[in-house]
Amino acid sequence: MLSDFRTMFAEVTRAILPIVFLILVLHVFLPRTSINTILMLIIGSIMVILGMTLFLMGVKIGLLPMGEAIGSEIPKSGSIILIVITGFLFGFLATIAEPDVRVLADMIQTVSDNGILKLQLIVVIAVGVGFFVSTAVLRIIYNIPIAYLFTAGYLAIICLSLISPPDYAPIAFDAGGVTTGPITVPFILALGIGVTSVLGGKSPLSDGFGLIGLASIGPIIGVLLMGVIFV
Structure with a gap:
């Protein structure tokens, strides 16, 4: 289970980090961008990565087996x-x-x-x-x-x-x-x-x-x- 979590976490991180990096670059060059805004973006991005990882783990161990079981019955x-x-x-x-x-x-x-x-x-x-x-x-x-x-x-x-x-x-x-x-x-x-x-x-x-x-x-x-x- 832990190895599955690590694998899923790595996949989600690779998918989300390029988007976060692009947004951070744009914020750096935009005027009137406060440090608080950038910190909120970073914290929010971390929460998105963790949330997506947990959600996809739930789909893998819960929704998919349940759907197949119902479909087979x-x-x-x-x-x-x-x-x-x-x-x-x-x-x-x-x-x-x-x-x-x-x-x-x-x-x-x-x-x-x-x-x-x-x-x-x-x-x-x-x-x-x-x-x-x-x-x-x-x-x-x-x-x-x-x-x-x-x-x-x-x-x-x-x-x-x-x-x-x-x-x-x-x-x-x-x-x-x-x-x-x-x-x-x-x-x-x-x-x-x-x-x-x-x-x-x-x-x-x-x-x-x-x-x-x-x-x-x-x-x-x-x-x-x-x-x-x-x-």
Whole structure:
């Protein structure tokens, strides 16, 4: 465990230090930059490195095994309804917990002057992800080519983009992007790999991946539909 922590700490440090160095250089050359500001930046950077290390360790020893375990147990039930409900709930709840989604919802609520409420946007994004996670799990079980789902999904996006208010299109595509965050991605990937591990004739490479791409379609369609229905 300690060796894993050291390895993760080193990886996070290598990723963050160049950014911190660049910001420090800019602060040195910017006028009116106080020593307190630079010290706060250094302290904050250390906290970011430690926080990211602990978070990624938690993902590695907690979220990933849990996702694979759940994914491997779902198909054993033999109930399609249970599979759909479970896939939806975990996609929904993982998105609710995603920090990136909350940041986007906060910013949208602020700039829209409460025209688009934070809770409303979070729920729409989470429902979109949950729906497409369920669809992705069914795709694995029934061996549906992923190209068909991508084609149908993006055709729906194109059609909705033509009738949705112009302000909603950029929000929708950003909503699809923020779902690929540090909580949603590992859990959904682990879920897909877990499902393929117990189904005969399934390849973890060709069948276990692609869930994130499908899941990110859901929020785009959801936000565009919100624009069509509520505006």
